[in-house]
Amino acid sequence: MRRVVAVANQKGGVGKTTTAVNLAFALAELGHAVLLVDIDPQGNATSGLSGAAQSSEPQQSTLSVYDILIRNVPLVDVARPVRPRLDLAPASQDLVGAGIELATLERRERRLQESLTDWQIKYNIVLIDTPPSLDLLTLNALVAADSVLIPIQCEYYALEGLSSLMATIQRVRTALNPALEVAGIVLTMFDARNRLSHDVAREVRAHFPDRLFSTAIPRNVRLSESPSHGLSIFEYEARSAGAESYRALAAEFAARMDGRDAPAEVETVERAGDGTDDKDRPPP
Ligand SMILES: Nc1ncnc2c1ncn2[C@@H]1O[C@H](COP(=O)(O)OP(=O)(O)OP(=O)(O)O)[C@@H](O)[C@H]1O
Numbered sequence: 001m002r003r004v005v006a007v008a009n010q011k012g013g014v015g016k017t018t019t020a021v022n023l024a025f026a027l028a029e030l031g032h033a034v035l036l037v038d039i040d041p042q043g044n045a046t047s048g049l050s051g052a053a054q055s056s057e058p059q060q061s062t063l064s065v066y067d068i069l070i071r072n073v074p075l076v077d078v079a080r081p082v083r084p085r086l087d088l089a090p091a092s093q094d095l096v097g098a099g100i101e102l103a104t105l106e107r108r109e110r111r112l113q114e115s116l117t118d119w120q121i122k123y124n125i126v127l128i129d130t131p132p133s134l135d136l137l138t139l140n141a142l143v144a145a146d147s148v149l150i151p152i153q154c155e156y157y158a159l160e161g162l163s164s165l166m167a168t169i170q171r172v173r174t175a176l177n178p179a180l181e182v183a184g185i186v187l188t189m190f191d192a193r194n195r196l197s198h199d200v201a202r203e204v205r206a207h208f209p210d211r212l213f214s215t216a217i218p219r220n221v222r223l224s225e226s227p228s229h230g231l232s233i234f235e236y237e238a239r240s241a242g243a244e245s246y247r248a249l250a251a252e253f254a255a256r257m258d259g260r261d262a263p264a265e266v267e268t269v270e271r272a273g274d275g276t277d278d279k280d281r282p283p284p
């Protein structure tokens with residue numbers, strides 16, 4: 001499996017970064033060589049892995065995704081090791097203005113794609129965490145990617161905006177990247193006790209029957225705590241429902257990318273978040 005996957009949804013706060021970080025970590029645990037690219041000026045994926053740095057390199061690169069987009073630095077030169085088998089191309093403050101700077105550059109929507117040379121030598125999966133907009137930064141991710149992973153929060157208006165995302169993906173296909181596929185849709189913050197979660201799941205499945213991952217990510221307080229420690233859920237609370245769900249999603253994701261069927265043991269939408277949130281457990 002060699003894939004470049006953009007985690008995208010222009011709706012804010014739906015679990016893009018939580019999914020990108022924890023899926024990246026879980027895929028690395030499964031043995032894949034993973035590069036996580038943070039193209040969001042908020043830099044949440046970068047800070048979300050800032051704890052427990054693994055690198056033994058004496059001098060870490062201070063380059064960021066900004067240098068990739070504006071200064072033509074190859075992506076592999078910006079990536080730095082943050083965990084075993086997991087490298088990060090970090091966001092930095094100057095990414096905030098990059099959207100405007102990009103607008104004046106040639107081939108402005110292909111900058112990330114063109115930096116992705118020879119990535120296959122080092123990685124088999126590149127995950128890109130995108131900002132909550134359909135701007136030039138997200139467009140760079142969609143042009144560089146071969147597929148899109150769409151997190152959908154199980155809430156009112158969950159599907160609002162999904163049609164414009166799908167239309168954008170279609171436009172990118174037509175004009176810039178004909179190979180772009182939808183890798184899958186993952187339900188986030190699923191609460192099995194809440195009828196609304198089931199309604200959203202049913203609606204998404206009706207619209208995209210073969211794209212919805214059977215693993216749903218439950219609403220889990222440990223998942224919301226782990227970024228403040230700069231840790232993935234697996235380092236923060238490996239036995240939490242959140243960790244189990246992202247482990248299951250990684251297995252299902254890897255199987256789907258490989259063109260295999262999902263492994264039988266993956267958690268299903270119906271079982272996910274069965275009301276046993278682990279918030280009563282003591283923190284580590
Ligand atoms: N399954 C979950 N259970 C509980 N809290 C969650 C879950 N997933 C994400 N969160 C929390 O919800 C908030 C939004 O999540 P996240 O940052 O992953 O969304 P996002 O789509 O990346 O947001 P943005 O659009 O701002 O980039 C964060 O505080 C995060 O910790």
Ligand SMILES: [Mg+2]
Nearest residue numbers: 016017040044
């Ligand atoms: Mg985010």
